[in-house]
Amino acid sequence: MSIYYPYCRGKQFELIAIRESAGLLARSNFEPIIEPVKESLSGLDRALKSVIEADGHATVIVNPYHGDHSEDGVNIEALLNDQFSDHADSIAAGILLKKDMTVEDALKLHATYPEENTTFIHAGFTEAKALAAELGQGLVSTRHVFFEAHCGKLYRKHFQGATRVLLRDGFKRRRNADHPRLEEFSDLHATYEEEGMDGFGDFLIVGDDYTETGGPAYAVAIHLTFVDGDKDDAMFIYHFVSDTRDTPSDPAGKFAEALAKLIQKLNTGRSKLIETSAVKEFRQLHANGHFPGLGYVKKLSLKHHIETIADYFE
Incomplete structure (x- = not known):
């Protein structure tokens, strides 16, 4: 059974991070x-x-709350049926239980997919007691x-x-310029069992707040997590932020500033960041003095986070 469930919104570089980390995710028993x-599902197809x-294993939400499929998940359903119906034990359907949903809505979706491989994802739903009662004896074989x-x-x-x-x-969303150096x-990776849970998850270094686009970056930030063995294995995050932050121009120059701060920290030998x-x-x-683009930088931070958690459980 999986322990760690990184939750991502299926933007291009998030899917590439999943794809490039697929081997590690599988070996570590992590399930994204x-x-x-996004309307195009080709990146999702490749990642899966x-x-x-x-x-490995992954769960795909068939009724998204955000983005191009929020009105209906018919294209996602078609992708799962056409490409992955033979891999139902690897690719689970996720049912997002939203604020305005009824128990009937939830059960109707549940009936569409192989029962043993459906995950209920509770995100604002209010009918917990009624849903549990409807699931009855079958509750023990479900995942929430x-x-x-x-x-x-x-x-x-x-x-x-x-x-x-x-x-x-764990990610506090604010303007890049307003991030503290460390927080x-x-x-949860160390306390989920204390909470009576079988596993835990997070929104990586992106956070749960969904935005369609990043918008112009007045400041560029590199976000890297680490587990601090001197503080009961709590996880902290560095925000390496560029000094230039007054105009949205020159992202390459700003990235170079943020990167210089990261390298300086690494070179102290006391950063506690692992060499992922x-x-x-x-x-x-x-x-190389190279700027690969902001999406690529985000992808590296996502991969670092997954590798850091994998290292902790090793």
């Missing part, structure tokens, strides 16, 4: 949850094929992922006996 937000090739922001302990209690996963947003991210493949690539970009 993907909410497809990589997950299957690596003998709870957005912590919407699901307190009393809510989660209704699903005792099922597989339960708690999803916490706490989460302790992403950190090695940041070193290479610094050595």
